[in-house]
Amino acid sequence: MGALVLSQGGTFDPPGVDSFFLPPIFGGVTKPIVLVVLSAVIVGAYFFFATRNLKVVPGRAQFAAEYIYDFSRNTIARDQIGAKDFQRFIPLIFGLFTFILVNNIFGIVPLIQFPTMAKIGFPVALFIMVYVVIHTVGFRRHGFLGYFKHVMFPPGVPKPVYILLAPIEFLQKFLFQPVALAIRVFAAMFAGHLILLVFTLGGQYLLLEASALFKPVSIISFAFAIILTFAEALIQVLQAYIFAVLSANFIGAALAQEH
């Protein structure tokens, strides 16, 4: 290993899966669990207190809260679900977007620096909720058999093609799309965090352990860590947006009268 050649002492353990399995803080409570609760408290408290005294003409603080709400409500929920039905899904979409956003942003907040969605348990929790909502509204709108027909037999296709299309559509709607929803945000956060770890820990190793000749290289490593932190910030916001948009899109598709 190159690291062994470079080092004066100590070996470089590259960050891996184990970096995501931190020892419990106390009892069975781990850092991600603390963070996920903290994120719910932050979002809940923020919107609880920010909306206590809303003015028709918003102030600076109200404008910020309103902007986020407006974005979730109009840009995500209304555009994807349609103006007729979107009203009752606003809390879900709004909650998904803000909750995932805060949890993702945790990945680059100093001292916290752990994107909770990199632990697949949390995306799965959200996935279960969204999954139940999508198919519940679908069954309620179209009836039990009607919903299967709605999912598996999209109109405008030559009849023989349904032999292939119907199972594909079924798997697509009931398995692949929702599972991909959960895996997408998990994988993005997992990979992003790993990359940041590699550059940060690598830089640290180069600075502390490498021979004098290689110590300056750590600057490059840290610079990359910083640049990638900005990239991560973008990805974290984007992933929260994508999760909310796709959830809204699936709800809209389940509710749609025709494809």
Place this chain on the structure above:
Amino acid sequence: MKTHVVLAAEGEHNPILPEPAEIIVGFVAFALLLFVLHRYAVPRFEKLYKERSDRIEGGIARAEEAQAEAQRTLEQYKAQLAEARAEAARIRDDARAEGQQILDEMRSQAQTESDRIISQGQAQLAAQKAQVIAELRADLGRQAVDLASKVVGESLENEERTQRTVDRFLDELESTSAPSTSTSS
């Protein structure tokens, strides 16, 4: 290959197998967050939106109302103006007609007055003439009788005869003088 070995060595951790504790905590935390948003944040925002759109719609409605009011006032004003114009024209026509009427009245009045004056003059003249004639007749009769009595020497004591004589005389006189008076006058 090394990483595979490392992964295998750390095999008890699999990143794509969810931990039940995380699912449960994540689910409960998110459910509670949803409750807060559903119960407090979203209704408040929606109330604000409604209030805001109401206010905008109210403003538009008020503006429309003001415009309608202005239109109404303008129409009223125009109607009043037309009415006033008609009124003025009517008064002018009335005045003209009245003037004409007064003029006609005056004219006819003057006519009747002049007619009256003329007829009055004529009547007066006729009366004076009759009076003069009567006076002259009486005078003439008396003088004739006097003259005749002087000539005859006999008093015409008999009133009846006297009267008859005078009348006859006068009738004669009249019948002779009538053509001369008509020509002379």
